[in-house]
Amino acid sequence: MQVLRIIVASIAALLTLSSFAAIEEVVVTAQKRTESVQNVPISITAISGDELVRRGLNNMQDVARTVPNFDLPASNNMRNVSVCIRGIGSTGTNPGIENSVGTFLDGLYMPSGAMSFGELSDIQTIEILRGPQGTLYGRNNPIGALNITTLKPSHETEAMLRVGYGDYDQASISGHAGGSLSDSVASRLSFFYRDREGYEDNLFTGSDVNDNSEWGLRGKMLFEPSDTVEVIGTVYYSEIERRCCMGEQIQPNHPTFGIATPGFIAAQQAAGYPFANFVDDDHIVDGDDEGDDRTDSFGASVQVEWDLGGGHLFTSITGYQDWENDVSIAADSLKNPVLTSRQILNNEVLSQEFRLTSPSDQTIEYIAGLYFYEQDTAFDSDGVIGVGANRVFPAPPAACPPPCSAVAGDSALSVFEQDTSSVAVYGNLTYNLSDVWDVTGGLRWSRDEKDAFIDHTNAPGNGFVVDRLIFPPASPGNQERSESKVTWSFNTRYQLSDDVMAFFTTSTGFKSGGFNSRRLPAGAAVEFDEEESTTFEAGIKSFWWDRRAMLNMTVFHTTIEGFQESTLSPTGTGFIVGNAGEQEVSGVEADFMLAPNENLTLNGSLAYLDAEYTDFSNAPCGAGEVPDNPEDKTCNRNGERPGLSPEFAYTLGVEWAQPFRDSDLEWFARADYSWRDDQQLIRVTLDEIASQDAYDLLDLRVGIGSQSGTWQVDAFLKNATDESYFIQAAGQPAGGLVSGGGPAGARGFVGYYGPPRVWGLEVTLRPRG
Numbered sequence: 001m002q003v004l005r006i007i008v009a010s011i012a013a014l015l016t017l018s019s020f021a022a023i024e025e026v027v028v029t030a031q032k033r034t035e036s037v038q039n040v041p042i043s044i045t046a047i048s049g050d051e052l053v054r055r056g057l058n059n060m061q062d063v064a065r066t067v068p069n070f071d072l073p074a075s076n077n078m079r080n081v082s083v084c085i086r087g088i089g090s091t092g093t094n095p096g097i098e099n100s101v102g103t104f105l106d107g108l109y110m111p112s113g114a115m116s117f118g119e120l121s122d123i124q125t126i127e128i129l130r131g132p133q134g135t136l137y138g139r140n141n142p143i144g145a146l147n148i149t150t151l152k153p154s155h156e157t158e159a160m161l162r163v164g165y166g167d168y169d170q171a172s173i174s175g176h177a178g179g180s181l182s183d184s185v186a187s188r189l190s191f192f193y194r195d196r197e198g199y200e201d202n203l204f205t206g207s208d209v210n211d212n213s214e215w216g217l218r219g220k221m222l223f224e225p226s227d228t229v230e231v232i233g234t235v236y237y238s239e240i241e242r243r244c245c246m247g248e249q250i251q252p253n254h255p256t257f258g259i260a261t262p263g264f265i266a267a268q269q270a271a272g273y274p275f276a277n278f279v280d281d282d283h284i285v286d287g288d289d290e291g292d293d294r295t296d297s298f299g300a301s302v303q304v305e306w307d308l309g310g311g312h313l314f315t316s317i318t319g320y321q322d323w324e325n326d327v328s329i330a331a332d333s334l335k336n337p338v339l340t341s342r343q344i345l346n347n348e349v350l351s352q353e354f355r356l357t358s359p360s361d362q363t364i365e366y367i368a369g370l371y372f373y374e375q376d377t378a379f380d381s382d383g384v385i386g387v388g389a390n391r392v393f394p395a396p397p398a399a400c401p402p403p404c405s406a407v408a409g410d411s412a413l414s415v416f417e418q419d420t421s422s423v424a425v426y427g428n429l430t431y432n433l434s435d436v437w438d439v440t441g442g443l444r445w446s447r448d449e450k451d452a453f454i455d456h457t458n459a460p461g462n463g464f465v466v467d468r469l470i471f472p473p474a475s476p477g478n479q480e481r482s483e484s485k486v487t488w489s490f491n492t493r494y495q496l497s498d499d500v501m502a503f504f505t506t507s508t509g510f511k512s513g514g515f516n517s518r519r520l521p522a523g524a525a526v527e528f529d530e531e532e533s534t535t536f537e538a539g540i541k542s543f544w545w546d547r548r549a550m551l552n553m554t555v556f557h558t559t560i561e562g563f564q565e566s567t568l569s570p571t572g573t574g575f576i577v578g579n580a581g582e583q584e585v586s587g588v589e590a591d592f593m594l595a596p597n598e599n600l601t602l603n604g605s606l607a608y609l610d611a612e613y614t615d616f617s618n619a620p621c622g623a624g625e626v627p628d629n630p631e632d633k634t635c636n637r638n639g640e641r642p643g644l645s646p647e648f649a650y651t652l653g654v655e656w657a658q659p660f661r662d663s664d665l666e667w668f669a670r671a672d673y674s675w676r677d678d679q680q681l682i683r684v685t686l687d688e689i690a691s692q693d694a695y696d697l698l699d700l701r702v703g704i705g706s707q708s709g710t711w712q713v714d715a716f717l718k719n720a721t722d723e724s725y726f727i728q729a730a731g732q733p734a735g736g737l738v739s740g741g742g743p744a745g746a747r748g749f750v751g752y753y754g755p756p757r758v759w760g761l762e763v764t765l766r767p768r769g
Helices: 003-016 049-055 060-066 262-271 466-471
Strands: 044-048 101-105 108-110 121-128 144-150 156-164 170-182 185-196 200-202 210-223 229-242 293-307 312-328 340-355 364-385 413-434 437-458 474-497 501-513 531-544 549-560 563-570 575-579 582-594 602-615 646-658 667-677 695-706 711-718 727-729 749-753 758-767
Touching: 044 049, 049 667, 060 667, 108 185, 108 340, 170 758, 413 549
Parallel strands: 101 144
Antiparallel strands: 044 121, 101 108, 121 144, 156 170, 156 758, 170 185, 185 210, 210 229, 229 293, 293 312, 312 340, 340 364, 364 413, 413 437, 437 474, 474 501, 501 531, 531 549, 549 582, 563 575, 582 602, 602 646, 646 667, 667 695, 695 711, 711 758, 727 749
């Protein structure tokens, strides 16, 4: 906090300087029209590509650290990424569930939040839209949308090369090149490569772990056959490979919930795997199962913009995507060779969107769209018992002769295949009541059909423990469901002055039900139902002080009914999805920017979040929790705060840029500070041991370059105070297979670290023609 006081004091001293530059507005496409973010009547955070570079935000995880009420928690593999807005998001731990927050890249819906991982290269804007967006976007997104737009080709010749090196042997190179091929054709090629060693040290192997290597290419072609038609073709491919992610046992010596009980310590010692990792905030882990996590992404699209005359625009977006995650899971984070598991998820998507947009600044304006979507999902997973599965189960000797343990080599296989077909019709109609006041209504009808095949089989000859207790075979076989839904939106905005706009928005959202792809405990349902939401927002967007200051503020309330919640199965070997009643979130979001003079820029944001389960009386209980409902051994969560929902969060950024006198040189210095309140990292069971205390992060960056932009050298320090914190947690994976002493399984919880302190240098070159 002392750092924050110094920054604030410095700002106060600088506000007396007289010369200034007006704040530049970020241009977005949130409402399928090109307009200033200040005109969009919803809570939205928009970051331009230039700002991403200036602040050193290389990926969406960097972005999430700087935007309150937006998060991308991840655990032990890429598939498990969740995109969360206002504490709500669907995890990828069970591939049968869809996203609550829709992710879009250049107009294409991406069915997995993990598809937004990777380098942010050649970006035009990132838009984080809060609240349901179904009446403007092809796919349902009941909580919000993440809309990423890359730069398109232009006829101006341009090129950029950026090379970097830093801590943990991080090496990076990225760039783009493009320009005119003829009077009617232009192209653009961008690329990136980034590689680093692991952020954690592994006591067991003596090496680092949780490293990352990625590269990608994107090619774009602009074709203008006439003055009224524009065609953009895009092809991209990327690979991400990680030895990731080994968890850390949280508070292993906790007297009630820690893993390091006397029985566990004795059992580990007897089995030859002595437990030695008793500190949980040092980026040191201790396990044998270093994951191998590889993700391949391919996509292609053709976007046609046809000016029909009179300002009417017809848009067609045809897209194909193929995304595969192949991972050998780092499961238990212990020395024991307990369980090896390979999981392969493939999503293949074909989509077509047609959209008609009316001219702007008319009494009546409209947007109408038709959307078709086909997704083929295949998820194959296997599990093979290792020799370190040392728990002795309390089973009748006649059924399981002593010692009743899982047998090394026993295995299980799961197959999940699903075809999703969706069609939607959507539209918005705006009536401009006057030059300063308008109202907009939107409708959406969609129909989703899902055909799935589910089969959980075991190898012949498996022992009692695997076949009956841990991985009981089940073959739900073919499953079908279909559902149609109408959702709506309404907003009105009033221009109080040229620089101040007030708005009110209400909207509904919908996410279709589906099927559990994972093995289920007794009594759990294969199928789960749809999720629905209703959101109210009211706010103001404003410029002040001759546009040297910007202030935006929104109050909101959202109710989610039948929310689809994912919980760890009792054996600790997979996550299951079910509908869990109702929850509500409400609060305030504000962001500001201040440019008191031509050298100084300040920006910041603040969020208050009041989150509550309002109807969740049959939730799974946490570790050691006494059930409120003895008959089904569940707990009543009504009135409790869900996990991943910090009450307060804020950010503050300060940048000073100044040319050297009588030269072409310019230097800058920047500091970005963020703070998040304490939060529970496990939803539903809300185990207290998995609570993350409030933490703050400070990023520093300085640079020097030519005012013409032909070159620049930057030095940066991320997480300058080396704050140690967890971004996700879970009950001890595979704990049911590990001895906690006697017949008990290992208790405990694991957490997954956020990045430690990292320094680096970057050199950017922009040759001029």
